[in-house]
Amino acid sequence: MTDFTDEELALDPHFADQFEKGFRPPCQLYLISPPVIGDDFVRQLAEAFDGGNVAAFQLRLKGADEEAVARAAEPLQKLCAEREVAFVINDSIALAKRLGADGVHLGQGDGDPREARKILGPSVQIGVTCHDSRHLAMEAGEAGADYVAFGAFYPTTTKETLYRPDPSILSWWTALFELPCVAIGGITAANAAPLVEAGADFLAVSGAVWSHPDGARAGVTAFAGVLGKA
Numbered sequence: 577m578t579d580f581t582d583e584e585l586a587l588d589p590h591f592a593d594q595f596e597k598g599f600r601p602p603c604q605l606y607l608i609s610p611p612v613i614g615d616d617f618v619r620q621l622a623e624a625f626d627g628g629n630v631a632a633f634q635l636r637l638k639g640a641d642e643e644a645v646a647r648a649a650e651p652l653q654k655l656c657a658e659r660e661v662a663f664v665i666n667d668s669i670a671l672a673k674r675l676g677a678d679g680v681h682l683g684q685g686d687g688d689p690r691e692a693r694k695i696l697g698p699s700v701q702i703g704v705t706c707h708d709s710r711h712l713a714m715e716a717g718e719a720g721a722d723y724v725a726f727g728a729f730y731p732t733t734t735k736e737t738l739y740r741p742d743p744s745i746l747s748w749w750t751a752l753f754e755l756p757c758v759a760i761g762g763i764t765a766a767n768a769a770p771l772v773e774a775g776a777d778f779l780a781v782s783g784a785v786w787s788h789p790d791g792a793r794a795g796v797t798a799f800a801g802v803l804g805k806a
């Protein structure tokens with residue numbers, strides 16, 4: 577654990593200089609699977625992809641054992657490859673390695689990003705949960721993460737959450753660092769605008785897509801109006 581405060585890090589020009597300032601692409605959608613999926617989920621995911629541009633898909637099956645996640649992953653990973661959507665495994669560096677996933681998402685208790693990099697190599701995307709903490713985000717950047725995730729910005733029934741960042745953490749991050757930031761937690765097409773305006777590079781969304789009353793395709797399409805409008 578690096579021993580310095582948020583304030584010290586924020587003022588450290590060397591740390592900030594690790595990331596070149598430059599062009600930020602428009603905010604994109606990062607789709608998170610429901611925590612439990614049925615046999616029909618490949619079709620639902622294809623429908624979601626038909627609804628608009630999705631940059632990444634995270635397979636997040638909480639409580640399922642590795643074999644079950646690996647079985648579920650096979651057709652989903654194939655579909656993602658066909659649609660040029662990055663396929664990200666939640667929680668498990670070992671499973672991401674075994675499947676040849678495009679990325680792994682690590683919570684604060686899911687493993688060390690430096691260890692993940694050693695195991696997965698330079699081209700696999702490593703994301704790190706940073707809750708509402710500038711300090712955790714700077715540590716993740718220093719450890720070689722490819723993105724940092726802040727949340728939960730809004731109440732959500734998908735996961736029990738303890739943190740509620742202000743959108744200004746996104747503008748603070750993007751003003752200092754080129755490393756992409758992800759906003760997550762209770763995000764809908766109706767409440768996403770402040771996050772996009774604050775500089776989120778990705779909106780990570782689950783419930784608003786999978787529980788959309790008109791289906792997952794409409795759930796993705798609903799975000800078209802707010803994405804990239806900062």
Ligand SMILES: Cc1ncc(COP(=O)(O)OP(=O)(O)O)c(N)n1
Pocket residue numbers: 634636638666667681682683684685686703704705725726727735758760780
């Ligand atoms: C993009 C993204 N951000 C945050 C999380 C949450 O990760 P974690 O804190 O490890 O919680 P679980 O998702 O494992 O319950 C995420 N999965 N994806």
Ligand SMILES: Cc1nc(C(=O)O)sc1CCOP(=O)(O)O
Pocket residue numbers: 608705707726727728729731732733734735737760761762763780781782783784
């Ligand atoms: C998986 C997850 N992580 C969060 C965090 O705050 O780190 S919130 C969350 C749930 C995301 O699903 P929904 O879009 O349905 O709220």
Ligand SMILES: [Mg+2]
Pocket residue numbers: 666667681682683686
């Ligand atoms: Mg996790």
